[in-house]
Amino acid sequence: MTQQTQALAGLRVIDFSDTRAGTQTSQLFADFGAEVILVERPGGSALRRDGAWPFWGRGKQSIELDLKAPDDLQVAQRLAGSADVVIESFRPGVADRLGIGYATLAAGNPGLVYASISGFGQSGPLAGLQGYEGIVMATFGAMSALSTLSPGDGPGFASAAYCAFATSQLAAQGILAALYERGKSGAGQRVETSLAEGLTVYDTFNWFSRVVASRFQDSFTQTPVSANGVPSGGLSFRLLIALTKDGRWLQFSQTVDRLFRAMMAMFGLTWMFDDPRWKTAPDFDDVDTRREFWEILLAKVREKTVAEWAAEFDRDPNVWGELFRKGSELLDHPQMMWNGMTHETADRDVGALRMPGPMIRADATPARIGVAPRLGEHAAALRRIAEALSDPAPGGTAPPAVRAKPPLDGVTVIELGTYYAAPYGATLLAELGARVIKLEQPDGDPHRNMLPFPEVSGMKVLQGKDCVAIDLHGDAGRAVAHAIIAKADIVLQSFRAGVAERLGLDAATLHAINPGLIYQSAPGYGESGPCGHRPAFAPTIGAAAGLAWRNGESVIPEGPDLSPAETKAAALRLAAAVMGVGNADGLSAASVATSMLLGLVARQRGAGGQVLFTSMLSSAAHALAETMVEYDGVAPPDRADAIVQGFHALYHLYKAADGRWLFLAAPRQREWERLCGALPGGTALRDDARFATMASRRDHDAALLDALAETFATQPAAAWEALLRAADVACVVCAPGPVEANYLDAGSVGQQLGLVTETDNPFLDRVPRLKALMRFSRSETVAGPAGLVGQDTDRVLADFGYDAAEIAQLGERHVVVQN
Structure with a gap:
């Protein structure tokens, strides 16, 4: 790569977020060489109190700004006006009110890629609801679906941050796709995604x-x-x-x-x-x-x-x-160590530090792991930079949103994987406009028939793909695959160790055919090593x-x-x-999509073809970051209580008078004050010395839990939700499971939020499916159908230069299967 050894070097990213989803989005950019400037509120990001901060903050710069103060706002606006990417996770409308919204910043910076992360989307009936992980999970029935996890009589609580991690990957994909499109058009745009959409990546069938x-x-x-x-x-x-x-x-x-x-x-x-x-x-x-x-x-x-x-x-x-x-x-897993995906260093603040390494291993553009910044560490240098920059145009408006082709239009992906953990990553790229050609075994991907009803288990992961059935074990089938791959941009494979080499589909063989190829290896464990064959x-x-x-x-x-x-x-x-709700398949698929897009952007910026590697293990390590950081004195992560219904009294499930359950999320001081102001008897809670501060509330958590449980048992759940949401306290009635019903069914939240569309199916006619999991202010997205085994064989072979006689001969010799 000319004058550049990292995929994203030379890009400036401004991160205004104070949430896990936002910080893990910008972490990817920091790991791969972008200049990531973390704009922290006075007193610093709340994430600094987490034991995982050395992981989440690594490689970033810090400046402490009060966005309500004119001078500090000017610094933020000038820095953002010079950026390639801005990330924000405020509630909808807040960034605009603060003066750092997309319209304001893009008016003077038309190439800006501006990513907004929310709980439920930028508009709609739930846009104003705080996007806490637990609130999203409860709204979509995930807690009810986990009832077998709790020994109590109600829903269960997931400690893993399923929504936040998946959403961080969707946001990263949206940004990378927009950057790739900008590389062709010169124009930036706004990208939106939400925790409500992130939760959907785990549903395999x-x-x-x-x-x-x-x-x-x-x-x-x-x-x-x-x-x-x-x-x-x-x-x-x-x-x-x-x-x-x-x-x-x-x-x-x-x-x-x-x-x-x-x-x-x-x-x-x-x-x-x-x-x-x-x-x-x-x-x-x-x-x-x-x-x-x-x-x-x-x-x-x-x-x-x-x-x-x-x-x-x-x-x-x-x-x-x-x-x-x-x-x-x-x-300590032997395969994680073999893959080289852990990182040990002597940190300047915490001493000996061990944590996950980069989520993606890239042979031509490797990641470099930096250190987490001290609060405001880079303020002086960043203020000097801001002084030399101009203010945004007064009263500016965003560039006109002229609709454009999907951001990955013209990109061809060849998928060699099976099941869900890697292939759904290609599905996500298909929704961004890539042509994904699935080369599957003659009897089809086994994922198609994991359930008694034919094809239903594979429909989601096959959406938007061309299905080509081919015998890759013979020379003739390999020759066909090589002919297609020679004209492709990306190959995705998820074979066990040694299989790609035996099939002649390894990186070395394919790069000899197509030197510019992005070769994404996405096994469960690894390409070699102690568990690579498992x-x-x-x-x-x-x-x-x-x-x-x-x-x-x-x-x-x-x-x-x-x-x-x-x-x-x-x-x-x-x-x-x-x-029960989330799973390693979804974590992995989201990471695979991010990795392929990283390779695509790196190639556009001069890296050429390369081998990228992710594993299901490394993806899970990043998703569980709060438990994966080791150093002396590390603060332990929040853990679910003995009945698995919450982390603490102000982030917990409660049973109402009508037997229905609520989830309350009011962990911050201002939320506690609003809660006390709204609850009957809340004044007594507020004045109780045991609950006066965040620290004292944690010390007396059992007493507070009992007091709130007694209060919530006095009225129906819907009444509590209405009362507290009117006071701007996050509290929702737990929807019954299953999760998919709350997206799919008529009148469901997913339908209300406009997340569902329809497509064709060869044997079910019209079927509902999710729309693409992110939106762009200019670029279209795609919601294609799922195909049957070999359904697109003839058409794809014709597109790659085979005539009708050649295709017929391949079918007669059982090299390919036609449907």
Whole structure:
């Protein structure tokens, strides 16, 4: 790369955000060389109080500004007027009122890419509602969906920041896509996304399962647990959670039939396939049969220790059980260390520091990890820069929003992955206008048929793609793939270690064909190393990364003395903790999309083709940043209480008089004051010395929780929501699950927010689907349909130079499949 070793060097980013979603967006830019200026409120960002601050703040510059003071506002406006990117996460309208809105800044800086992150979007019925993670989760039914996680009688609470991390990646993708489009048009634009949209990345197939169930009532249902507390479907047994002899939990990963049969062989249970009672394993209609089968599997795992099972897994790499790790133990995972995706340094403020390295490994434009700034550390230098810059145009208006083609129009992505964790990353690029060509095996991506109803499980991840069925194991099929890849911009592959090389689809081979190719490798574990050959699925990585333990640590027992009943109850809770709402598939897919866009922008800026690498493990490490930073005296992250219904009394679930549940989010001092002013008896709470300060409220959290629970039990939930929202306190009635119903169904919040559109489907006609998860002030987005296996084979081959006779011959030789 000419005079540049980092992908984003030379870009100036101004980050006005004080939220996790915003700071993790700008962190990516700082890691990859952009000048990131963090504009902090007087007293500093609230994120500085978090133990993860050395991670979130790394590589940035800090200036402390009071945006309500004219002189400080002028500094902020001048710096932003010189920026390539501005990031803000205020509530809608606040940036405009402060004088740093898009119209003001873009009037004098038409190339500005301005990203707005909110809870529920910039307009609509919930635009003014504070975008706390818990408020979004409650609004869309995620807490109700986690009810099996809580030992109480109500909804459950997810400690992992599912919304914030996914939204940070959507924002980064929107910014990178807008920068790429600016590289062609010269014009900037505004990008918008929200936590409400970020939450949707985790739904792998429930949305379309609901669509099909509504069309064919009583013929297709999919529930994870029966009313008797027994897993309802075979997938739960393929993804078995079980306790070892020495009392540690394992998560198995046997989603396809050959992997499940390998596990049954390891357990010595292959005889079951010949027994009339058990031959349909792992699928059984009868609940008693399912219960007994479950108990047999649990007993088999209980026969051996973790070390003994590890020896068994070494014997057969098709069977894999990942240990449920805790806290920051992911940093010690042998594959994380092999991949070089941890970072250790001697920090000037905290001493020996260990944390996740860059989320993306880029061979031509590697990341460089900087240090977190002290508050206002760069103020003098930045003020001098501002003095030399001009003020924004008075009363300026944003450039006219003339609609343009999608930002990735003209980009071709070749997808070689299966399932969801990598392929959905390509789906996100398809929504930005890229042409995504999926080269799948002749019988189709296995993800298509994970559920009893054909195709429904794969519909979401196939949206907007050209589906080409091809035999990549033969020379003729490889030749076709190479001919297509020779004209592509990006190749995405997520094979296990060694597979790409065996197929002739490795980076070296493809770069010899197409030197400018962006080669995105996105395996579960890695391209080599101790676990690179292991099957990786969302629950496996969620266990390995500590995702399940983050959500369920207060209610998951372990140890060799657990009874069978305790084991079964805890296994169901672990299943909710690892896959109940969020999952490692969604985390990974969001990161994969970001990585491909980073490579695209770097190439446009002179980097040429290169190899990019992400893994499901590294993605999870960044998503769990609050638990992944180690240094002496690190402040522990907030942890859910003993009934998994909140972090503390002012960020918690409460039961109302009508039996419905509320979620309250009022952690800041000004929110506490508004809460006390609105609640009956709130004056007494405000005047109680135990609750006078944030610190004292934490010290007396149990007492405050009891007082608020008693208050909320006196009126119906809707009345409380109306009362408190009128006082500008974030409080919402918990929507019932499932989550997808609150986006999809008629009259749902998702419908009210305009997040849903319709598209065609080959066998369901018109079906509802989500719109693109970000919006642009100029560029269009795309909401394409999902195709069947081989549906687009003929058309794609013709587009890449094959004539009708050649295509027919390839079909006759079974090199390709046509539909």
